[in-house]
Amino acid sequence: MTGGALAAPEAVRPGRLVQILVQxxxxxxLVVQLCGVLLYPFAEGPGWRRGVVEVFGALVLGLAIWSVRKSPTPTWVALILGVAASALSIADALQxxxxxxxxxxxxxxxFYFWAxxxxxxxxLADSDVTRDELYAVGATFTLVAWAFAYLFVGLQIVQPGxxxxxxxPEQPRTWMELLFLSFTNLSSTGLSDIVxxxxxxxxxVMIEQLAGLAYVALFVSRVVGLTLARRR
Structure with a gap:
């Protein structure tokens, strides 16, 4: 290499990439959940599109179980709920x-509330904020949004309309519409056309709005405060 040439950046080795993902x-x-937000509109509908949603849902359940393995609460509860949720989804898709x-x-x-x-x-386990805990702030938000969206699905079944x-206005709301309602209420933007x-x-819906405010006040502010304190 000549003296004036710039060295090419070192490629990330597969082993290093796996280590980053594990850490x-x-x-x-969080990334997979956000990808799901973009995938669901495409996958809505019968046939093979429903299958895409079910496969992706199983992936999200597995990642959620993997993410909570470090928490002090028992992981087997999340495992049982995740397997049961996936099995029920597949059974409902088939029949x-x-x-x-x-x-x-x-x-x-x-499952999503537990996760x-x-x-x-x-x-909340310690007073030192790690990088993974910063990502957990966003991941927890998406898990709560998914939990309330499924709660809305159940409400719509029990009480149609x-x-x-x-x-x-007379039709049942789709999964994407209820997830949109959940995100808008949890983030307190209130920009949903679903009423x-x-x-x-x-x-x-009121409980979710309160949960969104409490999450920002208790968890987001705590993580930001501990991060700033560490830098000082």
Whole structure:
């Protein structure tokens, strides 16, 4: 190489890449969840598209279980809920029924709430903020958003017509619409065109709004404060 030439950046070795992924499972989960937000509109519909959603959902469940393995709470609970949620989703895809869809929504909600609680416990376990805990802030937000979205799915099954929208107001809301409602309420932006019109649906939406405010006040502010204190 000549003296005036610039050295090419060293390529990341596969082993080093695997090590990075193992050290930051929350980052992997966050990226995959955000990719799911872009995938779901494409995959909505019957046939092979439903299969794509189920495969991706199983991947997310596995990554969530992997991400919470460092928390002090037992991992086997998340494993049982994750396997049950995946099995119910596959059963509902093969033989659709209201009972299977409701059971799948409830178990999925329980799993995501449990996983989010584990990540919160993981972030509160010590007074030193690691890089993975910074990624866990975003990953926990997505887990809670998914949990409430599945809760909305269950509410819509138990009480049809509890959510309406400007487009096809009489039709059941799709998974993407309910996930959009969950994100807008949890982030307190309130920019959703999906509206709860029944009492229980409004109650759950209000609880999610409060949860979003509490999450920012308790967890995000704590992580930011500890990060600034470490730098000082």
């Amino acid at each position: 930051h499972p929350s980052a992997v989960l 659709p029924s209201v009972g299977l869809e409701l059971a799948s929504a409830v178990v999925h909600a329980l 989010a609680g584990n990540l919160m416990t993981y972030m 509890c959510f309406t929208a400007a487009v096809d 709860p019109i029944r009492a229980y649906a409004r109650s759950v």
